[in-house]
Amino acid sequence: MPSDSSRPRPRGGRSYFRATTVAILFILAAAIAVLFIADVTYIDAESMAKELRDANVWDAFFLSLITSIITAILCVVVAIPAGYALSRYRFRGMIVLDVLIDALIVLPVLVIGISLLVAWRQGADSSIPLMGKFFVWLGNVFIYKVPGIILAQFFCSVSYGVRVMQATFDELDPRAEQVAMTLGCSRAGAFWRVALPMARHGIIAAAVLCWARAVGLFGPVQIIGGAVAGKTDVLSVSIFKEISVGQLKPALALSIIMIVMAFIVLLALKTFSRSSLFGSGAGR
Secondary structure, eight states: OOOGGGSOOOTTSOOHHHHHHHHHHHHHHHHHHHHHHHHHHHSOHHHHHHHHTOHHHHHHHHHHHHHHHHHHHHHHHHHHHHHHHHHHOOOTTHHHHHHHHHHHHHSOHHHHHHHHHHHHHHHHTOSSHHHHHHHHHHHHHHTTSHHHHHHHHHHHHHHHHHHHHHHHHHHSOTHHHHHHHHTTOOHHHHIIIIIHHHTHHHHHHHHHHHHHHHHTOOHHHHHHHOOOTTTTOOHHHHHHHHHHTTOHHHHHHHHHHHHHHHHHHHHHHHHHHTSOTTOSGGGO
16 A cells, blocks of 8 residues: 555645745735835825816826827727737738837837937928928927827837737637638628627727826827927826926825826726736636
C-alpha cells in the first residue's frame, strides 16, 4: 500500500495560491484608494468651493465631458470595422498596418499633437493651390477650435479601441458567421446579425478605454486647441496650468472633479452593462 505521504492532498485544503492572488488584489486596490483618500483629505472646503464657483471651471468640465464622449463614439465607430478587419483578414502589408496602429500607442502623446500641427502647416504651405486651400480650411475648422480638441483626442485614443475590438473578434468563433452565411446571410449580414451582437462587451470596453484616454489628455489638446479659457480649455489642461505655476490646491480641486466624473461614468456604464467592462468575471 502507498504511504500516507505519497497520497494526494485533498482539494478542500487551504489554498495558498488563492490567498496570495486575492491578497495582491486587495493590496493594489488599497494602494489606489490611498491616492484618492490623500486627495480628499488634503484639500480644504474653501479651496474646493472657490473652484466650484468659477465659471471657467464649469466650462472646462462640460467641454471635457462632451468632447471625450464624442471622441469615444468616433473611436468605436472606426475601431469596430478596423478591429474586425485585423482579426478576420490576412493580406500583404499586414505588418505595416499593425505597426502604424501600435505607433499611436507607443509614441508620446505630445509627438502626436506636434505631428497633427505640422501636418496642417505643411498642407497649408503646399505649392498645390487646391491642397493649400483645403488645409487652410481645415485649419479654420480645427486649429484652436473645439473640433481640434476632438481631433487630438481621437488620434491619441483610437488605437486602443482598435486593439480591444481586434481581441474581442479574435475570441469569437468565426464558424458562427459561416453558419449564418450558409443560411443565406451575406458577409455584411453575418457581421451585423451575429458578430456585432456577440461583441457588445468588447464595444463597451473599447468605448470606456477610449473615453478614459481622451478625457485625461492635455498635451496634444493644448497644442491643437490652444487652451483658451472659456473656449478651448479642458479640465486636464486647467490642472496642468495650475500646477505649472505652483498652485497645488486649485489643481487638486480640479483633479477631484475629474475623479468624481470618472467614477460616475464608470459606475453608470457598469450598471448599464450589468457585467465587468473588460470581462465577464466581475459580472457573475
